Amino acid sequence: MLRFSAVAGIRDIEQLEQLIQSDLAKIGVELQIDNKPAKTFFGEFARHRKFPDMSFYAWISAPDGWSHTLWQDDYIPSEKNNWQGQNYPGWRNREVTELLKRVPSEMDADKRLQLMARVQELFVDELPAIPMYFRPVVAIATTRLKNYQPTGTLTPISWNADKWDLEPANQ
8 A cells, every 4th residue: 555645625636646546546556645734734744754655746946947955965854954945855866966056156058057957867867756747837918918928937927017018909
């Protein structure tokens, strides 16, 4: 039997858990689902790394972000670091940690890309987590709204609202 936990009450996640549970049952593996309220899941449960066999949670990162708190080994929450960081899976890879520490001070964009490409190679090789899906950022606006530029990232959609101009409707 495997145990699986996620944040309770999120319909998409609960449906995904049921699909995984059903698929595993087909090959004789029992999956027990034990979801927690968000405050419990991200408080005591995730922060202190009390995960069962599997857990499901989301993280977000800008396309040009380097996600150091997610993957550096010195961001594995523990009593030693006062439970700081988001490396909940506990991935320990010294090369990844060193690469991620270099990213923010590397001024050459091509070199930063090379550093992050190597981090991605190591991630794929060791697979500390399995990304399930990416959430799209959808933005819709009338063609009358000029200078509107959605980012598709964590940047708020209104980042350049001071430049927007709404043309009058055809009468």
